[in-house]
Structure formats: C-alpha cells, structure tokens
Amino acid sequence: xxxxxxxxxxxxxxxxxxxxxxxxxxxxxxxxxxxxxxxxxxxxxxxxxxxxxxxxxxxxxxxxxxxxxxxxxxxxxxxxxxxxxxxxxxxxxxxxxxxxxxxxxxx
Numbered sequence: 001x002x003x004x005x006x007x008x009x010x011x012x013x014x015x016x017x018x019x020x021x022x023x024x025x026x027x028x029x030x031x032x033x034x035x036x037x038x039x040x041x042x043x044x045x046x047x048x049x050x051x052x053x054x055x056x057x058x059x060x061x062x063x064x065x066x067x068x069x070x071x072x073x074x075x076x077x078x079x080x081x082x083x084x085x086x087x088x089x090x091x092x093x094x095x096x097x098x099x100x101x102x103x104x105x106x107x
Contacts, residue, residue: 001071001074001075001076002026002054002061002077003056003075003076003077004057004059004061004078004079005077005078005080007080007082008078008080008088009056009057009058009059011080011086011088012024012040012059012088013059015042016042019042021045022044022045023042023044023045023048023061024059024060024062025040025041025042025048025051025061025063025064026038026039026040026054026061026062026063026064026067026071027039027066027067028064028070031104032105033100033103033104034095034097034098034099034105034106035105035106036104036105037090037103037104038076038090038092039088039090040061040088040090043062048062051063051064051065052068054071056078061078074092074093074094075092076091076092077091078090079091091103
C-alpha cells in the first residue's frame with residue numbers, strides 16, 4: 001500500500017507542470033545503510049509504457065518491476081523533505097530491517 005502526504009503530492013504536481021511529458025516512477029536502488037532505497041524519479045511517459053500504476057490521491061505513479069513487490073506487500077509513505085531544496089523521500093514503514101533515518105531497508 002502506498003500513501004502520499006499532501007506536501008509530497010503538491011511538490012510532485014508542481015514539478016510536473018514544468019515537465020508535462022514526464023511521469024513519476026517509483027523504483028528500487030541498491031544503496032544506503034541497509035541495502036535498498038525506494039526512490040521517485042521523473043521519466044518520460046514512453047519509457048514507462050506497460051508498467052503498472054498506482055493512483056494515489058489524483059496522482060498516477062508508475063511502479064518499476066524492481067519496486068512492485070514492495071508496493072504490493074509493504075506500507076510505503078511518500079513524503080517531501082524540506083531543507084535548502086525540497087526532495088521526495090519514500091519510507092518503507094513495515095520493513096523489519098531498516099536504518100535509523102528510515103530511508104533504506106534490507107530485503
């Protein structure tokens with residue numbers, strides 16, 4: 001299950017206004033303290049053709065095959081981290097093996 005905070009939804013929609021040919025993609029990267037990080041990146045729509053989607057609060061997010069198993073079975077929270085620059089973070093809330101900051105998790 002994927003949930004998204006209002007701030008993250010607003011941030012993604014604002015970014016997409018200036019990039020109308022792009023779509024948000026949830027994917028898995030290897031790295032971080034615990035081995036895996038889920039990320040949201042922007043990709044062109046053609047490269048996401050055929051991928052499953054999650055419609056979350058009037059926002060369609062494409063899900064890469066690498067991240068699908070986590071989107072299907074775990075509780076994921078998409079949020080925006082405020083600082084000098086805003087950036088999207090994805091937390092796997094139900095992961096049993098995760099780092100203290102909550103960004104990465106073990107499989």
